[in-house]
Amino acid sequence: MPFKSKAQRRKFAELLVKGEISPETYEEWNRSTGRRELPERVKRTKSRKKRGAQAKARTSARTGRPKENKSFRRKRGR
Numbered sequence: 001m002p003f004k005s006k007a008q009r010r011k012f013a014e015l016l017v018k019g020e021i022s023p024e025t026y027e028e029w030n031r032s033t034g035r036r037e038l039p040e041r042v043k044r045t046k047s048r049k050k051r052g053a054q055a056k057a058r059t060s061a062r063t064g065r066p067k068e069n070k071s072f073r074r075k076r077g078r
Contacts, residue, residue, distance in 0.1 A: 002033040005042045
């Protein structure tokens with residue numbers, strides 16, 4: 001599996017020096033990465049939260065924004 005970032009490559013090199021991974025493992029990852037230019041760091045992708053039926057009902061179909069709470073508006077006198 002190739003390295004995804006320079007930071008990951010450094011971490012594996014550190015683990016290799018400590019003896020926590022074998023030199024073969026490091027070389028396998030290094031070979032699969034090749035000479036590719038890697039980013040310094042890679043951010044995690046945000047996972048989408050599953051929305052329930054109530055949350056879907058509260059959003060407008062066109063804009064995807066929450067619908068306005070009209071009972072709240074009447075109470076404030078607008």
